[in-house]
Amino acid sequence: MASLITCPHCGVRPKEEFTIRGDASLVRPAPSASDEAWHDYVYVRANPRGRTVEHWHHVAGCRRFLVVERDTVTHEVYSVVDGATAAREAQR
Amino acid sequence: MRYSAFSIVRNALSGNLNWKPQWRQPQPKSHYDVIIVGGGGHGLATAYYLAKEFGVKNVAVLEKGYLGSGNVGRNTTIVRSNYMLPGNEPFYEFSMKLWEGLEQDLNYNVMLSQRGVIMLYHSDAQRDAYVRRGNAMWMEGVSAELIEREQLKKMIPFLNYDHARYPILGGLLQRRAGTARHDAVAWGYARGADQHGVDIIEHCEVTGIRRENGVVTGVETSKGIIGCGKLALAAAGNSSRVGEMADLKLPLESHVLQAFVTEGLKPCIDHVIVYGGGHFYISQSDKGGLVFGAEIDGYSSYAQRGNLATAEHVMEEGVSMIPGLSRVRVLRAWGGVMDMSMDGSPIIDRTSIDNLYLNCGWCYGGFKATPASGYCFAHLIARNDTHPVARALRLDRFARGYAVDEAGAGPQPNLH
Numbered sequence: 003m004a005s006l007i008t009c010p011h012c013g014v015r016p017k018e019e020f021t022i023r024g025d026a027s028l029v030r031p032a033p034s035a036s037d038e039a040w041h042d043y044v045y046v047r048a049n050p051r052g053r054t055v056e057h058w059h060h061v062a063g064c065r066r067f068l069v070v071e072r073d074t075v076t077h078e079v080y081s082v083v084d085g086a087t088a089a090r091e092a093q094r
Numbered sequence: 095m096r097y098s099a100f101s102i103v104r105n106a107l108s109g110n111l112n113w114k115p116q117w118r119q120p121q122p123k124s125h126y127d128v129i130i131v132g133g134g135g136h137g138l139a140t141a142y143y144l145a146k147e148f149g150v151k152n153v154a155v156l157e158k159g160y161l162g163s164g165n166v167g168r169n170t171t172i173v174r175s176n177y178m179l180p181g182n183e184p185f186y187e188f189s190m191k192l193w194e195g196l197e198q199d200l201n202y203n204v205m206l207s208q209r210g211v212i213m214l215y216h217s218d219a220q221r222d223a224y225v226r227r228g229n230a231m232w233m234e235g236v237s238a239e240l241i242e243r244e245q246l247k248k249m250i251p252f253l254n255y256d257h258a259r260y261p262i263l264g265g266l267l268q269r270r271a272g273t274a275r276h277d278a279v280a281w282g283y284a285r286g287a288d289q290h291g292v293d294i295i296e297h298c299e300v301t302g303i304r305r306e307n308g309v310v311t312g313v314e315t316s317k318g319i320i321g322c323g324k325l326a327l328a329a330a331g332n333s334s335r336v337g338e339m340a341d342l343k344l345p346l347e348s349h350v351l352q353a354f355v356t357e358g359l360k361p362c363i364d365h366v367i368v369y370g371g372g373h374f375y376i377s378q379s380d381k382g383g384l385v386f387g388a389e390i391d392g393y394s395s396y397a398q399r400g401n402l403a404t405a406e407h408v409m410e411e412g413v414s415m416i417p418g419l420s421r422v423r424v425l426r427a428w429g430g431v432m433d434m435s436m437d438g439s440p441i442i443d444r445t446s447i448d449n450l451y452l453n454c455g456w457c458y459g460g461f462k463a464t465p466a467s468g469y470c471f472a473h474l475i476a477r478n479d480t481h482p483v484a485r486a487l488r489l490d491r492f493a494r495g496y497a498v499d500e501a502g503a504g505p506q507p508n509l510h
Contacts, residue, residue: 049334
């Protein structure tokens with residue numbers, strides 16, 4: 003795993019400052035969505051070999067949730083953006 | 095290949111040049127009754143029990159690397175059955191009993207050493223939790239002992255009893271637990287399966303799963319297309335990738351777990367000792383090296399290598415439990431890819447496809463489960479019926495609300 007993460011707010015920081023929440027590609031279903039949709043959201047994971055997007059929480063820094071795109075084989079980090087920015091762009 | 099005292103003498107006299115391989119290197123046939131994907135401990139054990147106990151002998155095990163190159167050769171060799179939940183404990187105790195008879199069954203020395211596994215506690219609350227776990231074990235007929243501090247000091251004098259943050263107040267001991275030689279387990283099952291006619295095909299990577307009318311008809315591999323009556327997946331860290339070939343969506347995330355071994359020392363650590371302040375566990379191999387590990391690195395990964403920060407953390411935990419460890423030099427470190435499930439417990443079940451069977455989700459507890467996993471999976475494949483001790487380990491337990499969450503961590507794979 004790359005040992006440095008470029009936080010959009012704090013700059014280059016060691017990855018030990020972050021905790022990993024998990025897959026950021028999942029979209030939270032509506033409260034009234036089916037049990038199956040909720041099951042898939044809570045329990046099923048694509049678990050890709052290669053590029054993946056994850057929510058990382060900068061607990062020892064700005065405490066913002068970030069979206070980190072990285073590779074699960076080479077451990078290269080492609081991009082780090084603030085979670086709110088990523089959500090706004092997804093809505094566009 | 096069979097061994098005897100006579101064969102040792104005869105081969106010694108002929109310069110040890112005439113030993114035969116322990117299993118054949120067959121070319122794949124065009125069709126098998128059962129194909130098992132994954133030639134690790136669980137796949138080999140499944141093939142062995144299928145052939146020996148359930149009479150299914152037309153079986154192939156497909157392994158993409160060489161035999162024993164995955165997690166069966168990468169773990170810290172601990173076998174134990176000190177679980178708490180009723181969905182887990184009978185299964186792991188079944189495994190422990192199979193371990194106890196494994197050497198006679200396989201006629202192979204797997205170096206099972208029932209040296210005892212002790213889990214330390216550092217607070218009154220943790221003691222209560224271990225009393226509860228010990229009682230849960232007794233409820234399933236498994237012996238457990240609570241060792242108080244003074245008694246523990248006599249057993250294991252070198253621990254850091256007066257640590258300021260994590261003073262050692264005692265431990266929960268399972269005397270029947272211990273270690274086994276992991277490579278020998280893979281080789282013993284491979285030889286046993288081979289003797290019963292199972293084809294073990296190494297360097298044969300599965301690249302696709304063929305289906306017709308909703309059932310599996312065969313697999314595409316690097317050695318051509320092989321037909322099968324039933325397909326069984328035991329691909330550990332790569333379960334999601336193999337499952338994807340049959341459109342299975344699984345409750346798994348692959349994570350990397352590291353293990354370490356030190357230079358060889360004279361016998362000093364008699365038990366398997368598990369730290370209660372972290373996840374650190376340590377034992378001493380028969381060769382003298384201290385074998386240890388702790389948490390997974392925390393990020394999803396398919397790389398069989400770990401991160402230096404985690405290595406540092408593991409060693410800090412170790413030194414905090416056994417200060418003398420700071421003088422020991424680490425010889426090697428390695429990583430394995432764990433199929434972390436969403437509740438920390440494994441899955442042995444049918445799938446939405448009639449003749450496709452699934453064995454995955456072993457997290458970092460797969461080695462101890464090898465015999466029971468193989469036996470229960472073989473039972474499921476041969477009889478299309480779940481073995482009684484594996485009845486809680488179903489794929490649909492998440493949807494039904496019956497997760498088996500030993501750690502109580504919720505659906506967060508990197509916390510189990």
